[in-house]
Amino acid sequence: MNAHTDLVDRYFDAWNETDGARRRELIAATWAADADYRDPLMAGTGHDGIDAMIRVVQERFAHHTFRRSTDVDGFGNRLRFSWELVTPAGEAIAKGSDFGVLDAHGRLQTLTGFLDQEPAGV
Incomplete structure (x- = not known):
């Protein structure tokens, strides 16, 4: 595993926590304080905005x-990966690439997400 993989795995730990x-601890360890997340459905800025965004997704799904x-x-300081949102039964209902x-400390400064498959009803 490389440092980018460790960071992205911690990113998913935050989304699933x-x-x-x-x-909030995972977000602070993963994201720069002034970080920015954007995808076609939502956005979050800073630790508070990212936490609120994750909380909304967890409530909906x-x-x-x-x-x-x-x-x-x-x-260097750039990375990419793909992901899935899965149901408790293991069915992927959304997919994307980020x-x-x-930043200079190895935390996420910006993340831009693209949806390859949106969940039904969105």
Whole structure:
């Protein structure tokens, strides 16, 4: 595993963490304080905005989890990977690819998501 893979796996740990205090710790360890996340459906800025965004997704898709579906590809301070949102039964209901830029400390500065498959009803 490389540092980019460790970071992205921690990113998914934050998305899947339902304990608010633990999720905030993961966000702080993964994201720069002034980080920015954007995809076609939502956006979050800073630790508070990213936490709020994750909380909304968890409420809408209770008991679903995100998982990485590809290796993490990266060079320098840039990375990319693909993911799936899966039901408790393991069915992928959404898929996407994300592209990120890291800050000088190796945390996510920006992440831009593209949806390859949207969940029904969105």
